[in-house]
Amino acid sequence: MQDNTVKVEKNEVYSGHSEFQIKRLPDSEKMAHRRKVAIYNFIKRILDIFLSFFGMIFLIPLYAIVALLVIIDSKGPAFFTQTRVGKNGKTFKMYKFRSMCLDAESQLEELMHMNERDGPAFNITDDPRVTRMGRIIRRTCIDELPQLLNVFFGSMSIVGPRPPLPGEVEQYNTYQMRRLDVKPGLTCYWQVSKGENPPFAEWVQMDLDYIEKRSLWEDLKLIILTFKVILPGKGSS
Numbered sequence: 001m002q003d004n005t006v007k008v009e010k011n012e013v014y015s016g017h018s019e020f021q022i023k024r025l026p027d028s029e030k031m032a033h034r035r036k037v038a039i040y041n042f043i044k045r046i047l048d049i050f051l052s053f054f055g056m057i058f059l060i061p062l063y064a065i066v067a068l069l070v071i072i073d074s075k076g077p078a079f080f081t082q083t084r085v086g087k088n089g090k091t092f093k094m095y096k097f098r099s100m101c102l103d104a105e106s107q108l109e110e111l112m113h114m115n116e117r118d119g120p121a122f123n124i125t126d127d128p129r130v131t132r133m134g135r136i137i138r139r140t141c142i143d144e145l146p147q148l149l150n151v152f153f154g155s156m157s158i159v160g161p162r163p164p165l166p167g168e169v170e171q172y173n174t175y176q177m178r179r180l181d182v183k184p185g186l187t188c189y190w191q192v193s194k195g196e197n198p199p200f201a202e203w204v205q206m207d208l209d210y211i212e213k214r215s216l217w218e219d220l221k222l223i224i225l226t227f228k229v230i231l232p233g234k235g236s237s
Contacts, residue, residue, distance in 0.1 A: 043216060048158055052151040059145060066097055066142055073133035076102045079146060084163035087183045092155040094163060095146035099134030100127075119200025120164075120171035141230045147186055159219040160185025161207035179207045182214070192225040 056063075067078035080098040083091050101107075107129055108122070117123045130138065137143040150156040156163065163184035164172075172179075189206035190198065198206070210218070 040214070040216065044157065044219065045154070047216075047219075048151050048154075051158055052148040056148050056152070059148075062142070063145070066137060066145075070098055070131075070133050070137075074098075074101060074131040083166060084184070085166055085169045085180065086155050086163055087180060089169070089180055090155075091166060092150065092163075094156070095149050097137055097143040097146060099131060099138050099143045100129040101131060104129040117200060119203075120168035121200055121203070144186060151186065155183070157183040157185045159187055159210075159214075159222050161188050161210065162190070176204050178211065179204060182211055187222055187226040189222070192222060192229050 070078045076098055078098060080096045080100075081093045082096070084094040086092050111124060111127075111129075112122070114124050115122050116125060134143070147156055151158055160183050161179045164179070169177075169180070188210050190203050193206075210222075
C-alpha cells in the first residue's frame with residue numbers, strides 16, 4: 001500500500017503553550033488544557049464544514065464563470081490539482097483554478113535561478129508561466145476558492161499555515177517541521193501581510209506564532225483581515 005505521508009519528526013504543539021511548557025504543567029492542568037484544545041478543534045471543525053459547504057453553494061455561479069474563462073483563455077482544464085503536505089506530514093490533493101500553462105511544473109527547474117524567495121519556497125513576481133486569466137484570479141485569490149472542497153473533506157481548515165509542497169518539506173529543519181503540527185489552511189498571518197513579502201524564516205515564525213496563539217477569536221480576526229487583503233486585489237501576482 002502506498003505511503004501518503006512525508007516523514008516528519010513528531011513535535012506536537014498545543015494551543016497557547018509549547019510542548020516543553022505543557023510537560024512542565026501539573027497533570028490536572030495538562031488535562032484541562034488538552035480538553036480546552038479538544039473543544040476548540042471540535043468547534044473549529046464544525047465551523048469549517050459549515051462555512052465551506054455554504055461557501056461553495058453561494059459561489060457556484062462564480063465557479064462556473066471562472067472555470068469557463070480559464071478554459072477560454074488558455075489550453076487545458078479549468079481546475080488544477082497538486083500534491084501538498086498536511087498535518088503530521090500526510091499528503092493530499094489540493095484543488096485550485098488553473099492559473100498557469102499546462103507544462104508549468106516541467107518549467108520550474110529552468111526558472112529556479114529567478115527565484116525571489118529564500119529557503120525552500122519558490123516565487124517570481126512576473127512568473128512567465130502564469131496565464132492572462134491566471135494573473136487576475138491570483139491577484140484576487142479566486143484561484144484558491146476550490147480549496148473549500150479540501151476544507152469540507154477535512155484535509156485543510158479555513159485558517160492555518162499554507163500547505164507546502166513535498167519537495168519543500170524535504171528541505172525543512174526540525175524547527176520548520178512544526179508548521180505541520182496543525183491542519184493547513186486557506187489563510188494565516190502571512191496571507192494578511194502579503195504586501196510585506198517576508199523572508200522564509202519570518203514566514204515560518206508567523207505560522208508558529210499562530211499555532212501558539214490559535215483560538216476561535218484569532219481565527220475570526222484572520223478571516224476578516226483576509227477579506228481586507230483580497231477585496232483591494234492584493235493577492236498573489
